[in-house]
Amino acid sequence: MKKKLALMLAVSMTIGAALTGCGNESKDAAGAAANVAEESVAVESGAAQDVESPDAGEDADSDAKLVYAVEAGSAGEAAAEENGYLTNVVASQADALMEVAAGTSDAAIIDLLMAGAMIGEGTSYPNMTHTTELTTEEYGVGCRKGSDLASFINSVFGETWADGSMEETAAVYGVQEALVEQAACEFEESAEDSDVAYIREKGSLIVGITEFEPMDYRDESGNWIGFDADMARIVAEKLGVEAQFVIIDWDNKIMELDSKNIDVVWNGMTLTAETTSAMECTNAYCNNAQVVVVPAE
Numbered sequence: 547m548k549k550k551l552a553l554m555l556a557v558s559m560t561i562g563a564a565l566t567g568c569g570n571e572s573k574d575a576a577g578a579a580a581n582v583a584e585e586s587v588a589v590e591s592g593a594a595q596d597v598e599s600p601d602a603g604e605d606a607d608s609d610a611k612l613v614y615a616v617e618a619g620s621a622g623e624a625a626a627e628e629n630g631y632l633t634n635v636v637a638s639q640a641d642a643l644m645e646v647a648a649g650t651s652d653a654a655i656i657d658l659l660m661a662g663a664m665i666g667e668g669t670s671y672p673n674m675t676h677t678t679e680l681t682t683e684e685y686g687v688g689c690r691k692g693s694d695l696a697s698f699i700n701s702v703f704g705e706t707w708a709d710g711s712m713e714e715t716a717a718v719y720g721v722q723e724a725l726v727e728q729a730a731c732e733f734e735e736s737a738e739d740s741d742v743a744y745i746r747e748k749g750s751l752i753v754g755i756t757e758f759e760p761m762d763y764r765d766e767s768g769n770w771i772g773f774d775a776d777m778a779r780i781v782a783e784k785l786g787v788e789a790q791f792v793i794i795d796w797d798n799k800i801m802e803l804d805s806k807n808i809d810v811v812w813n814g815m816t817l818t819a820e821t822t823s824a825m826e827c828t829n830a831y832c833n834n835a836q837v838v839v840v841p842a843e
Contacts, residue, residue, distance in 0.1 A: 614838070615642035615651035617756075619797030621816035622655035625680040625836045631655075638756045638796070640664075643671055646839060655680065657814055658835040659721055663760040665839055676837040684726065684830035688811035688821055690803050693741040695810060696826040700731040702781050703831060712777070712831075719760035719773045724832045731829070742785065745809055751782040754794040754808035761814040762791065773832075774812050800824045 615634045616623040622642070626633045634651045636642050642654035643664060656664075658679070665674040689695040706712035707728035716722040735742055745751055753775075755762040761774040770791045782789035794802050799811045803825065816834065817827055 612652040615645035615654040617642055617656075617796055619795075619799065621681065621683060621818060622657070622836050624818070626655055629680065638758070640757050640759075643674070643839065646674065646841065647671060652840070654839045655836055656839055657758075657816075658837050659724060659760060659814060659832070660758060661837050661839060662720065673842045674839050675842045676839050678838040679835045680838065681836040683816045683818075683834050683836070685814050685832040685834055686817040686821070686830050687828040688799065688803065688815055688825035689809070689827070690741060690806075691824065691826050692736075692739075693826045694734065694736040695741040695745065696828045697731070697734045698742050698785070699781055699810075699828045700728075701733040702777075702784055703728040703829060704730040706777075706780060711780070715776050715780075716773055718776070721760055721773050721832065724834065726830045726832060728829065728831065741809070745787060746785055748787075750788050750790050751778065751785060751810065752790050752792055752808045753778045754799060754802050754811045755791050755813040756793060756796050758814055762812075774814060778810070778812050 612632065613634050614626050614631045615636055616626050617639045618635045618637065620639065622639070623633065623635065634642075634645055636645060639654075639656040639660055642651070642656055645651035646654045658676070661676045663669065665671045665676065687696070687699055689699075703712065706715075708730065712728065713722050713725060716725055733742075755770070755774070757763050758772070760772055762770060762772045763775075765771050775789075775791065778791075779789045792808055794808060794811075796813075799815075800821075802808045803811060811825070814832070814834070815821060817830055821827060
C-alpha cells in the first residue's frame with residue numbers, strides 16, 4: 547500500500563495539458579468555387595467524424611448523469627460543485643466509499659491519501675480504483691482565528707522535521723512521500739487571550755476529527771491512530787496536556803472551533819480560501835489531491 551500511495555502521489559504532481567486553434571477564409575470568386583468543391587469532398591470524407599460526434603456527446607451526457615458521493619463541507623464537495631456533478635452528500639469520506647460499495651452512488655470523490663489507504667488490493671475496498679484527479683492541494687491544521695496555537699504547532703513541525711520524527715511517524719502510515727518540508731519556526735505566544743495558555747490551564751487539547759484513514763481512524767481496540775492523530779499527541783505532549791479526540795460534523799468545523807467545543811481541526815484539512823480566512827491555519831504539512839473513485843470493473 548505504501549509503494550502504491552507513493553506512486554499515486556508522484557503521478558498526481560506531473561499532469562498538465564494545452565490546446566490552441568486558428569482559422570481563415572477567402573472571398574474571391576475562384577476561392578468561392580474552390581470552397582464549394584472542398585465542402586463536397588469534406589461531406590464524403592468526413593462522414594466517419596459525423597458518426598463519432600454523437601457518441602462523444604453521449605459519453606459526456608452519461609458522465610453528467612453520474613451521482614458522486616461527497617463529504618459535506620469537504621474539498622471533494624467543492625470539486626464536484628465546480629465540475630457541475632450531481633452529488634450525494636454524506637457525513638464522511640468513509641461513508642462516500644460505502645455509498646459506492648452499496649451501489650447507491652456511481653462514484654465518490656475523496657482525498658488521494660485516503661484512496662491510497664482504503665481502495666485497491668489488500669485494502670477495505672479491493673474492487674475499487676481511482677480515476678480522475680480533480681485537484682492538487684495541501685493539508686494544514688486549523689485553529690481559532692488569531693490563536694497562537696498555530697504558531698506552537700508550526701514550531702513542533704519544525705522540530706519534528708529536523709529530528710526526523712515527523713518522517714518516521716508518516717512512514718508508519720505510508721504517507722511519507724506526501725510530506726511538505728518544514729522550516730524551523732519559533733513559537734510566538736500571544737500577550738493576551740493566549741490559546742496555548744488556555745489549553746495548558748484546562749489540561750487537554752481537544753482535537754476535532756472525522757474517521758479518515760490514514761490520518762485519523764480507530765485501531766482494533768478502539769483507540770485513535772493515524773498520522774494526524776499521532777502528530778496531535780506529540781503536540782499535546784509538548785504542551786504538557788492530554789490529547790482528546792472528538793468526532794465532529796465536518797461541515798460545522800469552524801463553528802465547533804469558535805464555540806470552543808474543540809481546540810483544533812486536525813484531520814487532513816485542505817487549505818482553502820474558506821479555511822484560511824475563517825481559521826488561523828498552520829503551515830502546510832502534506833500534499834494531496836481530490837480523486838474520483840469508481841468500481842474497478
